[in-house]
Amino acid sequence: MPRVSVIIPTYNRAEFLCSAITSVLNQTFQDFEIIVVDDASNDGTYEVVSSFNGNGIKYIRHKINRGGAAARNTGIRASTGEYIAFLDDDDEWMPEKLQMQVDLLQISPPEVGAVYTGYLIIDRVKGEIVDRKTATKRRDLSNELILSNYLGAAGSSILLRRGCFEKVGLFDKGLSSSQDYDMWIRIPREFHFDCVEKSLIKYHFHKNRISNNLIALINGREMLLKKYSQFFESHRKSYSLYHLGLGVLYCYTGNIKRGRELLVQAIRLYPFEIRHYFNLFLSLLGADNFKRLKETKEEVVVSFFRW
Secondary structure, three states: OOOEEEEEEEOOOHHHHHHHHHHHHOOOOOOEEEEEEEOOOOOOHHHHHHOOOOOOOEEEEOOOOOOHHHHHHHHHHHOOOOEEEEOOOOOEEOOOHHHHHHHHHHOOOOOEEEEEEEEEEEEOOOOEEEEEEOOOOOEOOHHHHHHOOOOOOHHHHOEEEOHHHHHHOOOOOOOOOOHHHHHHHHHHHOOEEEEEEEEEEEEEEOOOOHHHOHHHHHHHHHHHHHHOHHHHHOOHHHHHHHHHHHHHHHHHOOOHHHHHHHHHHHHHHOOOOHHHHHHHHHHOOOHHHHHHHHOOHHHHHHHHHHO
């Protein structure tokens, strides 16, 4: 039985998948299994996985596209490791990533269920490092996760004990997006977190990321808001920030009316946040100007991962 099960869900990302798998095979820690879950791709995904013949990769293919949550769940059910790690098919790990996390989790008490790391945000087209996120917060992350998706790109950075899923369940297939954020909200109810501060993930953003599907992102966030309404409503500031994030996304897609409604609601909930007024002002300039002014690397990252 391997110590770690590495689950790589993938869908039509054959051009990136090879680099992701290679980054796992190049780990200094080698006691792992790799499970690639192909969510009904129609490109060369199978051929990419087959090119690693001899490396013992488990390949599972869905007959129809079922979404990221279902793909992750398929991988979890097929896994045998004591620890479980996920890697998005367009991201990469630094060679020491697993070793540092396993070492930390092994000496941690049972109440620590997960270890996450810092990560680099890289523009895949330009090959430039856009930002660097350092992991610093430990133990109970409930308050941080109330305010935002503090873990950011944790889908590729986190290493979990198998017991986490036994306690809180699998990923929610009913969400069109934000399934990872939903999981990070649930885990702190049962477990603490620890972290490796070093940036050990290359998180790539590009036009083909799922998070670039803003309609799916909005729908997922709306569903998440309903699912945890009592959770958010008991914290007015976080509730207002959630409305801010949704308002920004609606404005960004051109639905200025709905976006403005949410921004006004954000102000009513918590009038002491300057970002509410700034974005409401931008919305008054029209959809095209709003999008143009928001299309900076900092704001895009905030929109996609903090809200």
